[in-house]
Amino acid sequence: MIQTSLRELFSNIRKSSDKWELYLDVYEGLFAPFRGRPISILEIGIQNGGFTEVLAAYFPNAVKIVGCDIDEKCGSLVASDPRISVVIGDAIDAGTAGRIKEISDSFDIVIDDGSHRSKDIIAAFCRYFPLLREDGVFIAEDLHCSYWHEYEGGLAHQFSSISFFKLLSDVVNYEHWGLSYPRTRLLSDMFQHHSCEISDDVLETIFSVTFCNSMSIVRKKAASAVLLGERVIGGTEFAVADNAPHNHSHAARNDQRGNPFSDLDLITNKHVFGLFVALLNANSKLSVDHARLAEQLQAVSFGIAESQQNQQSWIVEPLASLSSNLETAQGNNHKEIVERLALLTSDVETIKQKNTFFDWLRVKIGSGS
Ligand SMILES: C[S@@+](CC[C@H](N)C(=O)[O-])C[C@H]1O[C@@H](n2cnc3c(N)ncnc32)[C@H](O)[C@@H]1O
Numbered sequence: 001m002i003q004t005s006l007r008e009l010f011s012n013i014r015k016s017s018d019k020w021e022l023y024l025d026v027y028e029g030l031f032a033p034f035r036g037r038p039i040s041i042l043e044i045g046i047q048n049g050g051f052t053e054v055l056a057a058y059f060p061n062a063v064k065i066v067g068c069d070i071d072e073k074c075g076s077l078v079a080s081d082p083r084i085s086v087v088i089g090d091a092i093d094a095g096t097a098g099r100i101k102e103i104s105d106s107f108d109i110v111i112d113d114g115s116h117r118s119k120d121i122i123a124a125f126c127r128y129f130p131l132l133r134e135d136g137v138f139i140a141e142d143l144h145c146s147y148w149h150e151y152e153g154g155l156a157h158q159f160s161s162i163s164f165f166k167l168l169s170d171v172v173n174y175e176h177w178g179l180s181y182p183r184t185r186l187l188s189d190m191f192q193h194h195s196c197e198i199s200d201d202v203l204e205t206i207f208s209v210t211f212c213n214s215m216s217i218v219r220k221k222a223a224s225a226v227l228l229g230e231r232v233i234g235g236t237e238f239a240v241a242d243n244a245p246h247n248h249s250h251a252a253r254n255d256q257r258g259n260p261f262s263d264l265d266l267i268t269n270k271h272v273f274g275l276f277v278a279l280l281n282a283n284s285k286l287s288v289d290h291a292r293l294a295e296q297l298q299a300v301s302f303g304i305a306e307s308q309q310n311q312q313s314w315i316v317e318p319l320a321s322l323s324s325n326l327e328t329a330q331g332n333n334h335k336e337i338v339e340r341l342a343l344l345t346s347d348v349e350t351i352k353q354k355n356t357f358f359d360w361l362r363v364k365i366g367s368g369s
Contacts, residue, residue: 006024006027026212030139042128046074047069056080056084064104065081066107069114118157122196138218143165176254177256228251231247
């Protein structure tokens with residue numbers, strides 16, 4: 001039987017839906033495996049209700065299709081399909097989530113097309129990803145907003161929604177971190193910033209995080225299915241490399257606790273790391289200046305010694321004073337670095353909330369607690 005494509009259903013709806021073209025193609029491929037199954041769907045942000053009806057038409061065997069919108073006007077939408085329920089309220093609010101759960105306590109597909117603000121997207125993920133069934137999929141739409149200030153974003157914004165999903169891709173690879181922290185540690189600043197959280201048990205069920213333009217797609221599987229498993233070597237001919245001994249071996253557990261690039265405080269503060277690198281670069285430039293000064297200092301010292309020997313007092317005094325100036329300059333350069341680091345730590349600390357990076361930085365530069 002030829003089934004109607006999502007795009008076709010979309011082009012024939014009466015209630016309006018507002019989508020980007022790319023999404024229709026992505027959804028076509030993403031939704032196909034769910035099509036005949038008795039699934040439940042949550043759509044956050046339904047507006048005119050058009051896409052909710054597309055979903056109902058596309059999934060004939062869907063059991064529940066819950067649409068949630070903060071706009072009370074959505075309460076007057078009359079659904080064309082008895083499987084559709086509309087919940088009015090802020091999706092990230094516990095009360096709204098409670099009403100959604102009364103209709104369905106778990107979902108196979110969650111689409112977040114709500115406010116597109118980083119805070120709401122991350123909070124919605126924390127609230128509804130735990131409700132996703134095994135093999136389910138969570139889609140966050142319109143992540144282009146995460147690059148915009150008005151939506152609590154920006155290309156280098158540490159707490160934007162896209163930064164959050166990028167961090168989740170590290171969570172997928174948790175077994176290779178070589179650290180003794182739980183997964184939640186990587187996200188602790190993010191959670192603290194957005195006042196939400198998600199347990200390690202749930203994080204370990206994130207099977208994959210994929211991105212396409214403006215969308216992030218997070219799949220859930222049983223925790224055991226997320227693991228890399230055994231290395232399997234097929235074939236019996238090893239003309240180039242004898243990999244046979246690796247058959248049924250496990251990925252190396254490579255201890256990274258001493259690796260500064262595995263320092264979680266650094267990773268969770270990448271933008272500040274950039275500042276730190278700039279400072280280190282300035283430091284190395286000053287080291288070059290130091291070397292040049294040291295050479296000059298040595299030349300001057302020789303000059304002083306020679307002049308003293310020759311009793312050329314007219315030149316001894318100016319050289320001695322130049323020598324002391326150079327020594328002061330050297331000292332100042334060091335002082336300048338320390339002062340700049342201290343200023344950086346205190347300055348940024350005042351404009352941001354307490355942040356583990358600065359504790360880390362204080363320890364690293366040995367400036368106490
Ligand atoms: C882009 S529209 C949704 C479009 C719709 N999904 C479609 O395909 O046509 C965004 C909707 O999200 C709703 N919204 C914004 N913030 C929300 C929140 N915190 N909880 C639930 N809905 C929200 C808005 O009221 C608006 O109707």
